[in-house]
Amino acid sequence: MKRILATTAAALLALTTGLAVAGPATAAECPSGQFCVWQEANFGGQRANWSGDDGWWESWISDTDSSWANHGISGPGIKDHVRVYENAWQGGNMTICLAPGQEVGYNAAANDRGDSHIWATGC
């Protein structure tokens, strides 16, 4: 009996471990319908999030953005992509563009450069 219990426990442990690995542990925490930006890579540090456009990011997130997630709602004719620009009011170069559902833990070209963003129908 003792041996059966031990085997069952081992099987349960293996099952639990497998589930933990398969789970969405890397998914960024960002509300549905919103565009989220973090000060640190891999969705760390303080987070900013918007449901609409912002032509002038708050000073604490301007030029400190290091990871991004687009949890916008997708659909026909809906502006579901997000374009980030290096200057206010979509000025300068576009640093990064995210498709709906896309999460970027780090991007060297876009790191610490964003100042504004708009929702768009494409990139």
Ligand SMILES: [Ca+2]
């Ligand atoms: Ca940063």
